[in-house]
Amino acid sequence: MSDTDRDSIIARVRRFILEEFLPGEDPEDLTDSMPLISGGILDSIKNMRLIGFLEEEYGVAFEAHEISFEFLDTLELITSTVQAKLAEKK
Amino acid sequence: MPLLELHALLEASAARDPDKVALEDPARDTSMTYGELNQRADELCAALQDLGVGPGDRVGLCAPKSVGTVTALFAVLKIGAAYVPVAYDAPLARNAFIFADCGVKAVFVDEDLAEGLREEYAHSGLGDFITIESLKPYGANLCMAQASEGIEQSPPEAARNLAYILYTSGSTGKPKGVMHTHETALSFVDWCSEAFEPTSEDRFSSHAPLHFDLSILDIYVPIKHGATLVLIGESLGKQPLLLGPIIAERAISFWYSTPSILRLLLENGRLDAHDFSALKVVFFAGEVFPLKHFHALKRLWPHPRYFNLFGPTETNVCTYYEVPSDLPDSHTDPFPIGNVCSGDQAKAMDEDHQEVAIGEEGELYVTGGSVMIGYWNLPEQNESAFFTDPQEGQWYRTGDIVKQDKDSSFTFSGRRDRMVKRRGYRVELGEIESALYRHPSVTEAAVVALPDEDAGVSIAAFLTWTGEKKLSTIAMKQFCSKNVPLYMVPDRFRALDELPKTSTDKIDYQRLKTMD
Known part of the structure; x- marks a missing residue:
């Protein structure tokens, strides 16, 4: 299993969000389809930190218009966005 | 006269009926x-x-x-x-x-x-x-x-x-x-006589x-009308199991307390076990009465008239609102504070002391018979507490943000000092509390704003929580985001066994700020 398969990305991003923004919370509460931006968990400052993490961890770059809930609102969406960027690189 | x-x-009253019991x-x-x-x-x-x-x-x-x-x-x-x-x-x-x-x-x-x-x-x-x-x-x-x-x-x-x-x-x-x-107090007492018509019975x-x-x-008010006053001492006042029977057995007809005490009675007073048929009027004041607790109380005490009395110590009561007896259970918006008491005048003004239009937010100013004459020995605070209109005289500045409706009754939006700016938006902390009260596992909610290096202001919510599951920040953020704009979702949530209270049973926000 590589670090860039779907399950690994979801697990890694989940861990990052929990450790950075929600210390002490039960990981099971943060489901794959839970809205993060429209659900009040990620605000604009936290979003920028998440982007910084994704760019460094996966060697991808985000355009300004992608920093929005259409691309980043759930763990599933974040993972799809990262995977699409990785595919473009190849 | x-x-x-x-x-x-x-x-x-003593001259009229010296043998009547005044105090119990x-x-x-x-x-x-x-x-x-x-x-x-x-x-x-x-x-x-x-x-x-x-x-x-x-x-x-x-x-x-x-x-x-x-x-x-x-x-x-x-x-x-x-x-x-x-x-x-x-x-x-x-x-x-x-x-x-x-x-x-x-x-x-x-x-x-x-x-x-x-x-x-x-x-x-x-x-x-x-x-x-x-x-x-x-x-x-x-x-x-x-x-x-x-x-x-x-x-x-x-x-x-x-x-x-x-x-x-x-x-x-x-x-x-x-x-x-004596004049400012009597102005208020006389208004109570007119509005509630108590008798010596x-x-x-x-x-x-x-x-x-x-x-x-x-x-x-009772002394004026030769009625009987049942004194509920400070320690008894906080023991709901004793308080319920006293209200029933002493046949209290006018009850007045903060919503916090009514909630305490409601949850722990075994109100279903006693006869409260003597109760005619329930006044509440001092803080917002969360509607879910009001509805629960009304189910146990369906017959009395309920009044929301509003006003800072500085004005006595300045506005009042009678809760309609047929208020549906589905009604969850906080009560209006109602119409101004006769003897006083009230208006909502902007920062330039211009009266705002109907439906617009402004600060509530009050003038009239029941307004204090000032603070003891604080000339500077007296200066800022009053606005002097050349034609209309002195108006007390309440610090309360209100809106006036077409029927001239007022709705409370929040305290001027509980308004914070967050991400450029004006946030009323009380509105977040109202939203939190809609959560089925929340029995009490208090929200404070604290300075924050990154965001300017961070918002912490303190809750008394009855949920079977432990309070989850993730779940609460999801809940809030469905009830208030995102800029109003608190950053942190914390469950407490009970919220700290001041000596007058109001939530002690100063202490909460030190607990975050």
């Missing part, structure tokens, strides 16, 4: 008739004179509520002085500060607290304590002492006819004394401590 002094209400004290199982109350107050008046107290002086009162403390309060009024009640269970240093601040000439103090108060008062001195034997049979352990004036000052000219000074917490951290005269609760402004209605 209208009566011009508060103690004249007692004298008139269930905790001490004592009572006092109008004749006795008037006579004991006259006797205490003489004792105060011996201590050098005269018209225009102030007298401190630091004791649990009892038949004796109410007698003492009338004695002070009869002599032409003003009483200054404090929370007897507050730190004695704070109480000594208050007494020194307004330069009391004498103090009434509970015997158990007397020596402690003397120690705190050492810098200016208290004379020998004199036990008040005449009140012992009524279960009151009061003593009195002469006080040398703490600071050199003469009362302001307008304060000549002061009836009482109620100290409230000031934003500077030092309590400030709200001055009411009525039985009023006195739940609020004497230093809390709710006590003005509690004491003087």
Whole structure:
């Protein structure tokens, strides 16, 4: 299993969000389809930190218009966005 | 002829029916008739004179509520002085500060607290304590002492006819004394007569401590009408299992307390086990009554009329709202604060003192008979507390943000000092609390704003939580994001066994800020 398969990305991003923004919370509460931006968990400052993490961890770059809930609102969406960027690189 | 002094209400009722019971004290199982109350107050008046107290002086009162403390309060009024009640269970240093601040000439103090108060008062001195034997049979352990004036000052000219000074917490951290005269108090009491039409058959609760402004209605309205006042002492007042039976057995017809106490009764008072048919009117004031608790109370007490009384200590009650008896359970918007009381005028103004349009938010200003004459010895705060209109005179600035509806009733939006800016938006912390109350597992909610390096302001929510599952920040953020705009979703959530309260049973926000 590589670090860039779907399950690994979801697990890694989940861990990052929990450790950075929600210390002490039960990981099971943060489901794959839970809205993060429209659900009040990620605000604009936290979003920028998440982007910084994704760019460094996966060697991808985000355009300004992608920093929005259409691309980043759930763990599933974040993972799809990262995977699409990785595919473009190849 | 209208009566011009508060103690004249007692004298008139005592003359009409001296044998009627004026005061009952269930905790001490004592009572006092109008004749006795008037006579004991006259006797205490003489004792105060011996201590050098005269018209225009102030007298401190630091004791649990009892038949004796109410007698003492009338004695002070009869002599032409003003009483200054404090929370007897507050730190004695704070109480000594208050007494020194307004330069009391004498103090009434509970015997158990007397020596402690003397120690705190050492810098200016208290004379020998004199036990008040005449009140012992009524279960009151009061003593009195002469006080040398703490600071050199003469009362302001307008304060000549002061009836009482109620100290409230000031934003500077030092309590400030709200001055009411016989006229301002009577303006309010007379409005109560007109609005609620009590009779001598009525039985009023006195739940609020004497230093809390709710006590003005509690004491003087029943005394004016020759009704009976059931004194609920401070410790009894917080024991719902005892309180429920007392309201029922003492056949209380007018109940007045904060919503917090009603909620305590509702949840722990076994209200379904007693007969509350005597209850005609329930007043609540002092804080917002979360609708879910109101509906639950109404199911257990369906018959009384419910009134939301609104107003800071500075204005007595200035607006009131009667809850419609057919209010549907689905109604979850907070109650309006209602229409202005006759005798006062109110309007919502913007920062330039222009009246705002119907439906627009503005700060509530009040003028009229029941508004305080000012704060004791705080010229700067008096300056900022009032706006003087060249035509209409002085308006008290309440600090409350309101909207006026087409029917001229007001709706409360929040406190000016509880408005914060977050991400450029104006956030009313009370609105977040209202949203949190809609959560089925939340029984109490309090939200505070704190300075934050990254975001400018961060918002913390404190909850009492009855959910089976542990409080989850993730789940609460999801819940809030469905009920308020995202910029209002709190950053942090914390469950507490109970929220800290002030001596007047309001949520203690200052303490919460230190707990985040």
